[in-house]
Amino acid sequence: MFENLQDRLGSILNGLTGRGALSEADVSAALREVRRALLEADVALEVVRSFTDRVRDKAVGAAVVKSIKPGQMVVKIVHDELVEMLGNDGVGVDLAAAAPVVIMMVGLQGSGKTTTSAKVAKRLTDREKKKVLLASLDTRRPAAQEQLRQLGQQTGIDVLPIIAGQSPTDIASRAVQAAKLGGHDVVILDTAGRTHIDEPLMVEMADIKKNSRPHEILLVADALTGQDAVNLARNFDERVGITGLVLTRMDGDGRGGAALSMRAVTGKPIKLIGVGEKMTELEEFHPRRIADRILGMGDIVSLVEKAAENIDAEKAAAMAAKMAKGKFDLNDLADQLSQMQKMGGMGGIMGLMPGMAGMKDKMAAAGLDDKLFKRQMAIISSMTKAERSNPDLLKHSRKKRIAAGSGTDAAEINKLLKMHRQMADMMKMMGGKGKGGMMKQMMGGLASKMGLGGLGGMGGMPDLSSMDPKQLEALAKQAEAAGLKPPPGLGGMGGLPGLGGGLPGLGGAKLPGLGGLPGLPKKK
Structure with missing residues (x-):
């Protein structure tokens, strides 16, 4: 819903964060673009005028914290005013009255x-x-x-x-x-x-x-x-x-x-x-x-809540134990794909990760979208139980049958099998450390390719699949209490949760301008 507005405001405010001291002319020029972006997003004129006037009053002559650049202060002011305009605290349906x-x-x-x-x-x-x-x-x-x-x-x-x-x-x-x-x-x-x-x-x-x-x-x-x-x-x-x-x-x-x-x-x-x-x-x-x-800051709290609602704790624990032993078959891969779809797919998850919303278009252009995952699910669903448990059975005649049943071709089946082998090999190498770690490892490598050093560690938060509902609820409250105000580059964010152990389906694709994905072969 807010993608167009997010893109416009992101480009405008990013132009300010790298600047030194900001003059009143700099702020006015930026606010003209903010006003245009809001009007194009169908925000009412009276609301836009009120919003930009409040931001200007606070931004011009605002006290700047020594560790924060003036441009970053403007971003914070815009963020705070957006929160104010949207209503500050969330309010649920009020049931505090006599029944019914x-x-x-x-x-x-x-x-x-x-x-x-x-x-x-x-x-x-x-x-x-x-x-x-x-x-x-x-x-x-x-x-x-x-x-x-x-x-x-x-x-x-x-x-x-x-x-x-x-x-x-x-x-x-x-x-x-x-x-x-x-x-x-x-x-x-x-x-x-x-x-x-x-x-x-x-x-x-x-x-x-x-x-x-x-x-x-x-x-x-x-x-x-x-x-x-x-x-x-x-x-x-x-x-x-x-x-x-x-x-x-x-x-x-x-x-x-x-x-x-x-x-x-x-x-x-x-x-x-x-x-x-x-x-x-x-x-x-x-x-x-x-x-x-x-403003492209992501939404870790909602990501945690989605995980709590959609992850089957018992199934995730069983899969984590299996991965710790280096076992990872196509049934497990199908579960990972299904889990990602329940959480909103690749686009939905990326949109909730701080600093990663802008990657969605690049990933879609490289063919790394939910359509790819659906094709892979169709391929796995066209296999027999024995084939899913033991991919080594898949010879030419079987692949031909699977391709006909899934509406794909042998090349796509080979890509899926190659990617599965790489994930299985990585699990074996990681051994006991493999529990819930695939997403952390792969996203961490992707972040380093992008120059997002703060995301490189990816291990600062626990694996959600190993947590019970009370722990998940406590984690969500901690994240909300801390707020999501990462500075440009997202340094210091710590880590993102492992969502049960996988970011499957990346094949050998290459993102524009990012080189190859970590641990995966580049397209020839």
């Missing part, structure tokens, strides 16, 4: 309100251990109530039965009463939307609010809305009084301005963001982490 807590979902038609209602219900059920009742108040859109019923059935959440002919206000009253009788902790009211804001819609929202007295009124907005997001948020807030925002399609390729604008204009926190179509792909919004990503 009523949550009213409002927004325009097509913003993903019904799906988001089900996602919020599942999140509260899974994470907060709440008993939730869903109710559809949308009597206008065809099959809207049926859609929510099916989503409830899919997620195992209770849904208020449909009674034909009832008005939205009557449905809301019935839902609250049913929640009380059924012992539900939360009732979520999925209200009707329109293709545009109109008076009948606002009157209906006000009536529902008066009748059901919701504790939370969440505006669901499409993050791809653009400039119109400001008017949307302002109108709903003035007429209904929203308590928070939920942004959908944050995984899209929009320019991200809606997230910056809506929070700044309404003063209401962005509480949740939709990052995918699955019912589990709804996350809390953390302003500081988003600001870190926008």
Whole structure:
């Protein structure tokens, strides 16, 4: 979502960090480019003016710490103002009220309100251990109530039965009463939307609010809305009084301005963001982490949390023990590929690593992307159990069969086998040190090729696969408390976590301008 803005701001601010003393003219010139970048990202003009004015006031004549260059101070000021604009501390859904807590979902038609209602219900059920009742108040859109019923059935959440002919206000009253009788902790009211804001819609929202007295009124907005997001948020807030925002399609390729604008204009926190179509792909919004990503500082805390959610601790421990003995077959490689896909793929992981976001395009240009991993998964899936356990069985006739089954060719199969042999050989050489170390070793070597000395060690943090949930939670808190403010070059970051022992699928590729990857053959 924020990649374009990240690229623009990164290039502008990088031009300042290497400079000595900065004059007021230097700051003004940089802020002109920042203003242009924000406007191109669809941030509202009034928000951009306010943001750049605050940065200018703080940057011109700012006290400079001796160990920090003036340009780096400007980067810090921009970062702090981004955090301020996005809301400082993350705020989750407020459930501090007498049960049943009523949550009213409002927004325009097509913003993903019904799906988001089900996602919020599942999140509260899974994470907060709440008993939730869903109710559809949308009597206008065809099959809207049926859609929510099916989503409830899919997620195992209770849904208020449909009674034909009832008005939205009557449905809301019935839902609250049913929640009380059924012992539900939360009732979520999925209200009707329109293709545009109109008076009948606002009157209906006000009536529902008066009748059901919701504790939370969440505006669901499409993050791809653009400039119109400001008017949307302002109108709903003035007429209904929203308590928070939920942004959908944050995984899209929009320019991200809606997230910056809506929070700044309404003063209401962005509480949740939709990052995918699955019912589990709804996350809390953390302003500081988003600001870190926008300025290319990475997001170690989110990386730790993703690992905690997606890594199977028992399977990872068994694999680590196997690797410590120097054993690594194609089943293990397939598990590593699957694990990376669950964590967002190569692009998702690189985007969360400090200083590595800019590498994604170069890696994609070199063919090192998630499509490569999917082809490799297809190759391994086309093998028999015996072939996956013993790759030495793969002779010409077997490779021909596998190529036909996976839609690839013998050359790609040979590359996969060669890469697997190199990883297996490295495991044998590392012996007991191989536990969780492949990603550290390979990323460390890559960092040294790039001249990022601070990443070269890669051993400063423990292997996440060997940690229990309490340790992972403690690590996440430590990382968040420490903050992510690495100076240019990322020196002193210590190390990044090993995610279970592998960064597979690199083949013999060569990144533009970086030479060959460590330990892997260069293309001829």
